[in-house]
Amino acid sequence: MxxxxxxxxxxxxxxxxxxxxxxxxxxxxxxxxxxxxxxxxxxxxxxxxxxxxxxxxxxxxxxxxxxxxxxxxxxxxxxxxxGKETYVPRMEKHAILLVGLYGSGKTTTAGKLAKFYMKRGMSVCLISTDTWRPAAFEQLRQVGEGVKVPVFGNPEEKNAIKILKEGLKQAKAYDIVIVDSAGRDSLNDDLIDEIRVISKELNPAEKFLVISADIGQTAFKQADEFNKAVGLTGVIATKADSSGKAGGALSACYAAHVPVAFIGTGEKAEDFEVFDAEKFVSRLLGFADIGSLVSKMKEAVEESEFDPEDLMKGDYNLKTFYKQLEAT
Ligand SMILES: Nc1nc2c(ncn2[C@@H]2O[C@H](COP(=O)(O)OP(=O)(O)OP(=O)(O)O)[C@@H](O)[C@H]2O)c(=O)[nH]1
Ligand SMILES: [Mg+2]
Incomplete structure (x- = not known):
């Protein structure tokens, strides 16, 4: 692309x-x-x-x-x-739910997010509610060990909600609770029902769809259905290192009307960054000078007809326009 x-x-x-x-x-x-x-x-x-x-x-x-x-x-x-603005990670106590299809990178991303918040002085714990894949708990336990955060869960228990309730009791003392959920080959009723119940029980501030950047044409439908089930708050695009295609991630955002919050750029816990829409698009367009072009346009517009205060903030958009309409 x-x-x-x-x-x-x-x-x-x-x-x-x-x-x-x-x-x-x-x-x-x-x-x-x-x-x-x-x-x-x-x-x-x-x-x-x-x-x-x-x-x-x-x-x-x-x-x-x-x-x-x-x-x-x-x-x-x-x-x-x-997403027009760069995602701002919440620096207060909250829960994060990770959802997505099989192999999209949820468990890896749980570790990356844990490291991200730990580095910023927050206490973090992980809960595994994946009761479907054998050794899912063990995988998350190892991820947790790697970034030095506790992992709650129960590999013997088959009921994801029970695990979540137990885990949440232990998680009370932590600022950030990250819940890793099970993936499936495709979106089916079982998965959607389970995710819906988990989301209701957890009531997370962030509900991220974890999707591989190279996902292709199914991204739109996937994002739409996960969004209908839990009401997504953002997308985390993984494997951005191995795919030049960005269409899937863009389509997912469009379907769910949410921004990309983070991107995964490799397998290691530190291969992770807050997504910067403007930087990404500038890079995508290969137009390094987009910044000066944008300010040139703003200045020109400012001189002609708009309220300079809004333009200074750089966010003159429909919302601002409506605000102005309301004020008159
Ligand atoms: N190159 C690269 N590989 C990644 C990235 N994120 C995850 N992976 C790899 O993708 C594979 C699947 O990752 P998991 O984290 O197990 O995916 P998952 O969504 O938890 O999978 P299930 O639990 O089976 O649904 C692993 O081999 C990861 O190392 C990334 O940003 N870049
Ligand atoms: Mg997993």
Whole structure:
């Protein structure tokens, strides 16, 4: 996806005139890139329509070329989907539930999150509610040992809710309680029912869908169904190190209307970072100078018609617009 989007963008920068025909041409190219990177087809359609419409209809802010405008539009649309603002990890006592299909990286991510919060001075414990896979408890126990946090669970017990209730008694003393849940080959009623009950019992502040970055076209449906079952608060995209494709993660965010919170970039506990949407999209677009382009656009817009205070904050959006409407 990365390389191909760069190609499309260089076509824009090389073009001598950016007219309606070029906009249509570019949008078609972008569609092809997005589809080949496993992005959900509905999302591709929406994105390309939005970009096309704005590129053609919108009046240009003064001092901004149509070229710059088009690049900024593409950038904005991508950032919007994966979460405009960088995720801010909660630094207060709370519970985190990890859900996702088989092998997506839940257990590994539990260890990574534990390490992340420990490093920031929080006390952390892990609870394994995976009663389906043999040795699931043992795997989490080893992960816990690796990052030096206690792991609660009971490999003899087959009822996930019982394990959770017991675990929560022991977990009271900890700031962060991370619950690792079972994966399945596909979304079935058993899995959804169990996850729903676990979520109700735990009442976690964060409900993360853990999905592999290379998941492909099933990402949208998966995210949609997990979201309906528990109401996701974010996505953790794992294996971002081994896949150049980002379409799956983007589609998941679009389906559940939640941002990417963290990304996993390797198998080790430290291979983990808070996801920065703007940085990611800038990298994706291979447009290092996007920062100066964005501020140039803001300045131009500011001078022309908007309330500078909002623009200073860098978050002039529909919400701000409605606020202004309400105030008048
Ligand atoms: N390269 C890479 N590998 C990862 C990452 N996260 C997890 N893995 C690997 O993916 C495999 C599956 O990870 P698990 O954490 O066991 O996945 P899970 O979701 O708990 O799996 P189940 O409990 O069976 O559903 C392991 O081999 C991990 O080492 C990552 O960010 N990068
Ligand atoms: Mg697991």
């Amino acid at each position: 990365l390389e191909k989007i760069k190609e499309v963008l260089s076509k824009i920068t090389k073009a001598s005139v950016v007219d309606e025909a070029l906009v249509r041409d570019i949008v078609k190219d972008i569609q092809r890139v997005m589809i080949s990177s496993d992005m959900n087809i509905q999302l591709v359609q929406k994105l390309s329509n939005d970009i096309k419409k704005q590129a053609i209809d919108e009046t240009l802010p003064p001092g901004v070329s149509r070229k710059e405008h088009l690049i900024k539009l593409i950038y904005d649309e991508l950032v919007k989907i994966i």
